[in-house]
Amino acid sequence: MGEALIAAAAVLAAGGAVYLAAAARVIKQYERGVVFRLGRLLGATRQPGLTMVVPVVDRIRKVNMQIVTMPVPAQEGITRDNVTVRVDAVVYFKVVDPAGAVVQVEDYRFAVSQMAQTSLRSIIGKSDLDDLLSNREKLNQGLELMIDSPAVEWGVTIDRVEIKDVSLPDTMKRSMARQAEADRERRARIINADAELQASKKLAEAAKQMAETPSALQLRLLQTVMAVAAEKNSTLVLPIPVELLRFLERGRSEQESAPEPRPHRDPNPPVEDPAAPAPRADLADPDGAAPPAQIPDPFGSASPAGLADTPGSAVPPGLDDLSGPGAVLPPHRTPDAPPVAPPFPPVTPDNPTPTE
Numbered sequence: 521m522g523e524a525l526i527a528a529a530a531v532l533a534a535g536g537a538v539y540l541a542a543a544a545r546v547i548k549q550y551e552r553g554v555v556f557r558l559g560r561l562l563g564a565t566r567q568p569g570l571t572m573v574v575p576v577v578d579r580i581r582k583v584n585m586q587i588v589t590m591p592v593p594a595q596e597g598i599t600r601d602n603v604t605v606r607v608d609a610v611v612y613f614k615v616v617d618p619a620g621a622v623v624q625v626e627d628y629r630f631a632v633s634q635m636a637q638t639s640l641r642s643i644i645g646k647s648d649l650d651d652l653l654s655n656r657e658k659l660n661q662g663l664e665l666m667i668d669s670p671a672v673e674w675g676v677t678i679d680r681v682e683i684k685d686v687s688l689p690d691t692m693k694r695s696m697a698r699q700a701e702a703d704r705e706r707r708a709r710i711i712n713a714d715a716e717l718q719a720s721k722k723l724a725e726a727a728k729q730m731a732e733t734p735s736a737l738q739l740r741l742l743q744t745v746m747a748v749a750a751e752k753n754s755t756l757v758l759p760i761p762v763e764l765l766r767f768l769e770r771g772r773s774e775q776e777s778a779p780e781p782r783p784h785r786d787p788n789p790p791v792e793d794p795a796a797p798a799p800r801a802d803l804a805d806p807d808g809a810a811p812p813a814q815i816p817d818p819f820g821s822a823s824p825a826g827l828a829d830t831p832g833s834a835v836p837p838g839l840d841d842l843s844g845p846g847a848v849l850p851p852h853r854t855p856d857a858p859p860v861a862p863p864f865p866p867v868t869p870d871n872p873t874p875t876e
Contacts, residue, residue: 542575551582552618565618583618587679590629592636594687597644605652606687607644611636611667612679620675628674632667636681639666652686659683 546569547553553566556579566580573580594608613632615621621628643663644652651659660681668678688696730736 539575543572545571545573545580547571547582550584550586552585554581554583554618554622555579556581561619561623581622583615583621585615585618587612587614588629590633590636591684592633592640594685595637595641595644597641599644599647599649599652601648603649603692604689605644605649607640607652607683608685609636609640609663609681609683611681613667613671613676614679615675616677617675620673625674628676631674632671632676632678635667635670636663639663640683642666649688649692652683656683 545553545566547566549568551568553571555562555566555573557574557577562578571580590611590613592609592611594606596604596606598604611632615628625631640663643659643666647659660683663683664678664681667681671678730740
């Protein structure tokens, strides 16, 4: 009898141990337990620690309450300014309602991932390229709101969303590099121009100061010579003072601006003979030059040299008879004057060529 009782107690103890092993569950600190009894959700979630469920009747599902880091695959889209880009992001979320995350959605991780991809593609189409590159904080906030709106019903809250990388085409990268280079060059030119302006002002003040004290220019020249000589080279440069060049230029300008000397006037100008005939118009130079001066005939005859002024002499064609009534007499000759013998013999049939 006693042995039977002991055996029954041992069986009950073994059965109780098996029951406890099947009913006991351990929930970690970062987890919560959702219990379904015969498929029906129990009202309260199980807290961390040891908890008991009815074997075969109850089923418990543990839900992770930690923040989950989920990378969003790169999405390719066209921005509002028609630039093709590839953007990838990362989403940080956590479960705040374990029962809702289990009951409301089949797989809340997959649902959040798909919602993040669609929201990222939508935010790319609504933004400009400059916003994607420089104004990411605003885009991150908009992307977070777009994902968090449907996730609240699933018992999930979005902690933050970050755009991780923006991939651009190679042509766009080269264009942006040229733009950045041009902007840098513009800033460099502005800085150089500003430096030149400040330097010119300082040099103008120094020039005024040296103009008041000319010896300062000479001292500056000596300092320059000392600075060049301190380098221990064989070439010594001696600059020419600017004042010397100005002095030479001033003297040259005065020489060029001096008036030209007037021509000397002869006190005894030659007196023209009123009896002298006027020059013939047909002997004038067609270019307007004065006719050559007439050479007086030493023999007092206007006939060409070598021709006799006699009645029997031959006269070249084209010449008028100087002894006629309408003949034009040379100056200093009267109609009654006897003819002058020519210096050469007359031209005759026997002597066609005059010789000496």
